[in-house]
Amino acid sequence: MTALVSARSLSYAIGGKTLVDDVSLDLEAGLLTAILGPNGAGKTTLLRMLTGELKPTIGSVRMGDETLHTIPAWRLATRRAVMTQATSVTFPFTCYEVVRIAMQSPRRKAASASAMDDTVVEAMAVADVLHLADRFYHTLSGGEQQRVQFARAVCQLKSSAQFGMPQVLYLDEPTSNLDLRHQLMLIAAARTLATAGLAVCAILHDVNLACSHVDRIVMMKSGRAVASGRPAAIVDRSTVRNVFDVDILVCEPPPAGTPYVLPFTQRPG
């Protein structure tokens, strides 16, 4: 399969500290990839290089046959969307307005007002926030705000689909504030988007959720990718112990797409 995004030998250093060290990965259309690892492992720094927000100190990111940093911002916005960890909105926008902002690309082909509304409504329905459309964003709970941000990212890509370019969706800890049902809903929505042809890349902390729902996992520790591949191929007792310093009691691969609970115990000493 051809990679939509190809990162080679990415390193990022600041103030004499190397945050990401020689990481290579491919993101392919149709696949949901999770980046896992402990706090401070370099996951967000890696994601920010993949999205183009940070320029690697060493290495390069290619999107299709172009180098990421040569793609103009307006065109990049039609090809990749990013849901960041926390997004505050200063002005008293409604949720509908927060999602609709994602459609306001200056190079967007003219669309009728009703067509715009349809895309916003569709994205809000995917994130289960349609019932919050008229609420002020700043009055929502953390989990509700997170789902609105997911809708915003989905809206950005759906409204750019008319350009016919391959698209990538990046999600930085998209389930961190969500209840169990909405965690499963969001990961299922991400999977549906991947099945529809997007490359989806999500930073997750829930190893269970990743094992049962994603196609590929990249495990990071201390800035390096220490394992990558299919969940069943790389998530075992020794990898989890090495990366998270936690012993797994049971590690049975679940049936595809089903949630399950993996009992953990803290390593003694």
Ligand SMILES: Nc1ncnc2c1ncn2[C@@H]1O[C@H](COP(=O)(O)OP(=O)(O)OP(=O)(O)O)[C@@H](O)[C@H]1O
């Ligand atoms: N601008 C910076 N200057 C110095 N250190 C930084 C800077 N940005 C991040 N770091 C450090 O780099 C390391 C990696 O940060 P990063 O946010 O990529 O980790 P992460 O794996 O996403 O962690 P988390 O799971 O906690 O979100 C952390 O130790 C962080 O404190």
